[in-house]
Each structure stands twice: as C-alpha cells, then as structure tokens.
Amino acid sequence: MAYDVARIRSWFPSLESGWAQFDGPGGTQTPRQVGDAVASVLTGPLSNRGTIGLSEQRAEEAVHGFRLAMADLVDGDPRGIVQGRSSTQLVYDFSRHLSRDWNAGDEVVVTRLDHDSNVRPWVQAAERAGATVRWADFDPETGELPVEAVTGLLSDRTRLVAVTAASNLVGTQPDLPAIASAAHEAGALLFVDGVHYTAHELPDISALGADFFTCSPYKFLGPHCGVLAARPELLETITPDKLLPATNAVPERFEFGTLPYELLAGVTAAVDVLASLDPDTTDGASSRRERLVASYAALHEHEAALAARLAEELATLPDVTVWSRAARRTPTVLMTFDGRDAEDVTRRLAEEERVLAPSGNFYALEASRRLGLGDDGGLRVGLAPYTDESDLERLLDGLRGALA
Template sequence: MVFDIATIRAAYPALTDGYAYLDGAAGTQTPTAVIDAIAQAYRAGFGNVTGAFPASRRAELIVRECRQAVADLVGGVPEGVVLGQNMTTLTYRFSQALAATWRPGDEIVLSRLDHDANVRPWVQAAARAGAAVRWAEIDAASGELPADQYGALVGERTRLVAVTAASNALGTRPDVPAIAARAHAVGALVYVDGVHATPHGPTDVAALGADFYATSAYKWSGPHIGAVIAAPSLLETLRPDKLAPSPDAVPGRFETGTSPFGDLAGVTAAVEHLAGLDPAATGTRRARLLTSLAAAEAYELEHFAALREGLEKMDGVTIYGRPARHTATVYFNVAGHTPRQVAEYLAERRVNVWSGHNYAWEATGVLGVRDTGGAVRAGLVHYNDRSDVDRLLDAVAQLAG
C-alpha cells in the first residue's frame, strides 16, 4: 500500500502542536476516535457490572467488546484476556500466582534484555519461593539475545522463562519461538513481554509460543490499560489472591476492583483504529489488523533506516546495538553531553525523545551506561513522518558538531 500518513496524522489532535513526537516507546498519542469512544461511554452512562439495569448491561458490553478487541489484536481468545491497570501490575499479579507452585530448587530463566517489569516481579517471587534465577545474556555489541544459550539455561527444574518480544531500549526482536520451544520441551511456561512489540507489527501469540503475553494499550494509541492474554484452560490452573465475593471464573478472577469502563471502551476503539491503518485491508478485524500492522511496520522501518543512517554518519554519536530484527527504535549518546542535556536540547527545538535507562535496568548495566545517565531513545510509530526524522537529525547534528 501507499501509507497515507497525512490521513493518519490528521486522526491525532496532539500532533498539531508543532512537536515531533519521537517518544512513542514511552507512550503514544491518542486518536480522536479513541477520545470520542471514552467520552461517549461516559455520556451514555454505565454502572458496575452484574446489575439489573441497562447502565450495568452497558458496562458488561464494554468489557466483552474490549476482551474481544484485544484478542483480535494478538491472536488470542476473549475468554483468556485479563485486563488491568498496566503491564507491571498484572505481571506482579501473575508472578505471585505462578510462584505459589514453585518449590526450593526450581529455576526460572530471565533475560538481561528485558524491561524491569518482566524481571523484578519474577526475581522477587523466586526469592520468596526459594527458586533460583538463571540469566540469558545479551551481546553488548549487537544488542542481540542469542537464542542458542537457552539450551544450557533451561533444564528439568525450569518452571518459567520470561522474555521480551522486543526491547524497549534497543528495539531488539529476539527469536521468541525458538526460546519458547526450548522451554516447552521441559514443560516450562513462557511469559512474553509484548509491550514494545505490539505496536510495531502483527502479533500472533500462538506463533510466538507465548503461554502468557502482556501488552499495554497506551503503547498502541489507547488509554492506560494493560492486558495479559493466555489460554483459558491455563488460567483455570492458577488461584490468585482475591476477595471472597469477587468472581471466581476466568478471566475475572485475576481482575481486582472495579474496571475503568470508559477506558475499556477506548481500548476497543484503539484496536479498530489500528485495523484501519491500511484502507485496503479487508475481512475480519483480525485480518485487517494483520494487514494494517504489517503495512505500518514496513513504513516505520523505511523511515527508521534513514534515521539510523543519519546518526551513524555523525562524529561523536554512539549508537548502542545493531540487532538484525528490530523495531524502529534507536538508543544513542552524543559525546560531551549527558543524555538529559541532549533531550533538553531537542525539546527546545520541539523534538520529543526520552533519556535515561528507560527501565531497561539490566541491559543498560551490561552496556555500561546505567550509572552515567543511560542514553537517548528515539523511536518511530505509524504516525511519524520523514519531517520528524529530519528534525531530529538536524538538531543532533547541530549539537554534535
């Protein structure tokens, strides 16, 4: 397709402020359709679920539609979609539920590549259970997470392998299917952090081999809602702590308190928005999502090639990692300037980027930048255009030169 970037950008009111939003890895802007869906939910009125009146039934419909939308996005089933405040909160909840089955001598395998939300909950749960933690290491030069190392890391006592589908700092896309296959060969479960991966291309949880797949809607044009997707039969085997009268059926047994129903309506609208990125996409919503997100990925990587090439040509700019498969995300430093100074310089020129460790705590330690301010992160999503790239490159060139 010819990616209609003008139409896509027009859907995002925030983009009219004159800034280049290259901070999508920390959270995307919101299209009008999502804003309107949230507002309409509040205008129509809703009550809590299980009530005898229409406003309660409206809330129940919002929840059902949200579960179906998330399932369509990642290739799951709505009965396996657990909704919550964010990925971190949900991962803590699942770590506690899963660790209840671990015993001293059991092992879990984590990766240095991951966001700390897919590291620390498991480290802490393992410590309470007396389980050992084994680490998959990244190659500092390339930013890769070699899959072949899992042959030595995964064994008969492995209970869980947690790994990211894409690094939020380096953009690296590990070979998750190969890692999952090794884990499943010994009966271990696989928990995949898909927060950074989901916005940047089609997702198929079955193809990944993910027993649990976590994602956050605010990374793909939705509100601040997280979700973990799993097979309902697997969820049935877990018994999280919950209030006595709260639902016991899955997926509700994992959801604490009253849901933010208006935001859930926004999640559904965000999925519909993604499904329509390619106007030529046809078929079911799932089919349209696969087509549209493939088109978005190709568009992002095309412009990212220019971004990375431009940075590589600059004296004094250090780029961390060069993975073979990656999202449109770059992590770099400029000699003579702290990452925060670079971010502030760019912000003065209306270019939004992030600086610091970006919660890639283990990875920035391996790279040797965690204790010196981390680095600068810039990334493209489907609403960025070439002018955003050029503005970043011009500003960094001025600073580096």
C-alpha cells in the same frame, strides 16, 4: 497495501501542538477516536455490569468488546484476556500466583535484555520461594539475545522463562519460537513481555509460543492500562486470592474490583484505529484480524523506510554511538554521544526544535548496565504510526546542531 501518514496524523489533536514526538516507546499520542470512545462510555448511562438497565448493558458491552478486540489483536481467545492497571501490575500479580507452587531447587530464567517489570517480579518471587534465578545474557556488541543464552540455562527444574518479545531500550527481537520450544520441552512456562513489540509487530501468541503475553494499550494509541493474554485452560489452573463473593470465572477471577469500563472502550477503539491504518481495509469486507494484518504490514513498511533513513543519517554524524544493532529489531534507536550528556542533547532538541526524544534507562536497567551505560542509559528515538519525514528532518537537524 497503502499508508497515508497525513491522513493518520489528522486523527491526533496533540500533534497540533507542533511538537515532533519520538517518545512512542514510552507511550504514544492518542487519536481522537480513542478519546471519543472513552468520553462516550464515561459520560453516557453507566453502572456496574448487568443485563437489565441500559447503564448495566453498556458496561457489559464495554467489557465484551474489549476482550474481543484484544483477542483479535493478539490472535488469542477472548476468554483468556485479562485487564490490569498496568503490565507491571499484571506481572507482579502473576508472579505471586505462579510462585505459590515453587519450591527450593526450582529455577527461573530471566534475561538482562528485559524491562525490569519482567525481571524484578520473578527475581523477588523466586527469593520468597527459595528458587534459583538464572540470568540469560545478551551480546552488548550486537544487541542480540542468542537462543542458546536462554536454552543453555534450562533444566528439568526450570519452572518459568521470562523474556521480552522486543527490547524497549534497543529494539532487539529475540527468536521467541525457538526459545518457547526449548522451554516447553523442559516443562517450563514462557512469560513474554510484549509491551514494546505490540506497537510495531502484530502479535500471534500461538506462533510466538507464549504461555502468557502482556502488553500496554497506551503504547499503541490506547489509554493507560495493561493486558495479559493466555489460554483459558491455562488460566483455569491458577487460583488467585480473591474476595469471597467475587466470581471465580476465567478471566474475571484475575480482575479485582470494578473494571474501568471507559478505558476498556478506549482499548477497543485503539485496536480499531490500528486496523484502519491501511485505508484499503476500511470497506468492512474483512474480519478485524485480517484488517490488522494488512494495516500492520503497511505500518511496518512505513516505519522501515523512516528507520533506514534515520540509520543512514546517524552514520554520518560525528561522536554518535548507536546501540540498536540487532539484525531484527523495532524502529527504536538508543544512542549516546562522545563528550556530551544524552540528557543535555534531549533538552536542546526540545528547546530549539520542539522535538521530544527522552533520555534514560527507561526501566531496562539490566540492559543499560550491560551495555556499559550504567543507570544513565542514552537518548532514545522511537517511531510511531504518525511519524513523518518532517519529524525526522527536525530530529536530524536538531542532532546536527547539538553535535556541531
């Protein structure tokens, strides 16, 4: 296992700006390989998918390559990979598809830990169907979402449980396999928001127990779009509204209009970049999934070391409250400051250190309110594959200055 952060940083033209980027949870910087892949498809021969001309073949190859790459990333089936404009759009789409069969008396479980994109679509779908929404609460003192907080709400009327694999606000990673087991025993489907999780942990959707798993490539070095993964046989049971001449094949029946071929190529390139984070995997002897396993292990070790240093230093700073407290969490830290507005600290870091660490609730509105932070939230620091010690030092120096 190896991790050469200087090698990885050389792939990112944006880092030449001199800014230290801690906004990864909102979207990572983009490596040159991804930009080149997007440009190559967009400016080369390109037309609608087909098998006759080169332009048709290139479009077909972009779609096929995307499904294979994402299947490798989540350890799923290429026939179960659905592309969308964003994860939010995909959740809204599937909330409409699935809620068609809901009736009064049916129940849906959502959590206060989740990003609103895995809360509001289900709440609104339940309201339309006359179904009951049950709220699973997390512990604001520990940041943990106990398994019992979810499983205690299940009944034989539960149709769906929506839960995050990792909180984008405080990093908490719930025990999804245990939640999935209980949900399935109750006859419910499990819809997992994996947007923040996938940037730090290699997904295995079968091991997690996810019936549906969403993620956003721009959170893990790719272009702006969304992806949903599910079992093809489950997708076959869902019939969306679609145009009459549009294919009814899975997964294409869920993808409306012409696909963004250039973005699909960019996603494939991003997965390949992730698979090469450990330079020992670049000999081509291993499968892409095996290279991803090794590279994520190296990434995890790198981020864990930086996160430990960050936690140690934050503990020495006065007037700082750290809200990321769960035993198992991503290297994402939400903090607030006694007597200081988080947005002011964000602004000072930017102006004096060229450090970007945004403040807000980051659409985890229920979580921010449950923590007692209202709609304002706090300042969030997120690590990424290109974060290095010098970035961390600048962040810490800026925080010391702001709090002096």
